[in-house]
Structure formats: C-alpha cells, structure tokens
Amino acid sequence: xxxxxxxxxxxxxxxxxxxxxxxxxxxxxxxxxxxxxxxxxxxxxxxxxxxxxxxxxxxxxxxxxxxxxxxxxxxxxxxxxxxxxxxxxxxxxxxxxxxxxxxxxxxxxx
Numbered sequence: 001x002x003x004x005x006x007x008x009x010x011x012x013x014x015x016x017x018x019x020x021x022x023x024x025x026x027x028x029x030x031x032x033x034x035x036x037x038x039x040x041x042x043x044x045x046x047x048x049x050x051x052x053x054x055x056x057x058x059x060x061x062x063x064x065x066x067x068x069x070x071x072x073x074x075x076x077x078x079x080x081x082x083x084x085x086x087x088x089x090x091x092x093x094x095x096x097x098x099x100x101x102x103x104x105x106x107x108x109x110x
C-alpha cells in the first residue's frame with residue numbers, strides 16, 4: 001500500500017491517494033487554511049473516500065492518519081471535517097478515530 005501526495009495551489013491543498021498495484025483504493029483532500037485570528041493555520045479535510053470494495057479494511061483510517069500527519073507537518077493547530085446529518089456511519093468513523101462532534105456547519109448553494 002502506497003500513499004501519493006500531490007501538493008497543489010502553493011501548498012494550500014494536498015491530495016492524498018491510497019493505492020495498491022496502481023489501483024486507487026481511496027483518497028482525501030487536505031486544505032491548509034490561514035487567517036489573521038490565529039498564529040497557525042488549520043486543516044480542512046474534504047472528500048475522504050474509500051472505494052466500496054475496499055471498505056472495512058482500515059484504509060479510511062490510514063488515509064485519515066496521513067492527513068493528520070500532513071496537517072501537523074504544516075503546523076496546523078486543528079483539523080476539521082464536515083459531514084451531512086444523514087451520514088451516521090461517517091460520523092461514527094470520525095468519532096472512533098478521535099474526532100469530536102464540535103459544532104454545526106452552515107451553507108448556501110450558489
């Protein structure tokens with residue numbers, strides 16, 4: 001199992017892919033976000049996804065751990081991710097792996 005990391009947009013986004021024998025098993029995107037309210041940036045984890053045939057094998061956890069390590073390397077003070085209310089399995093995955101339900105997410109479609 002190999003992890004490919006591709007930095008994009010002047011190191012503000014990192015695509016993490018998990019592959020075996022050239023086949024992508026899963027991926028995630030880590031965005032490094034800076035603002036003037038904090039001395040350090042934070043990480044936003046988006047689109048953590050594992051192909052259905054590979055689920056339940058710990059691949060999602062490995063991708064999450066790679067994202068955490070990248071966030072630490074980028075001096076992030078926190079990592080956040082978001083999930084829709086109906087994705088209870090995803091919520092349990094995050095809780096099982098050390099993330100906490102911390103707040104709400106608001107959006108407007110454009």
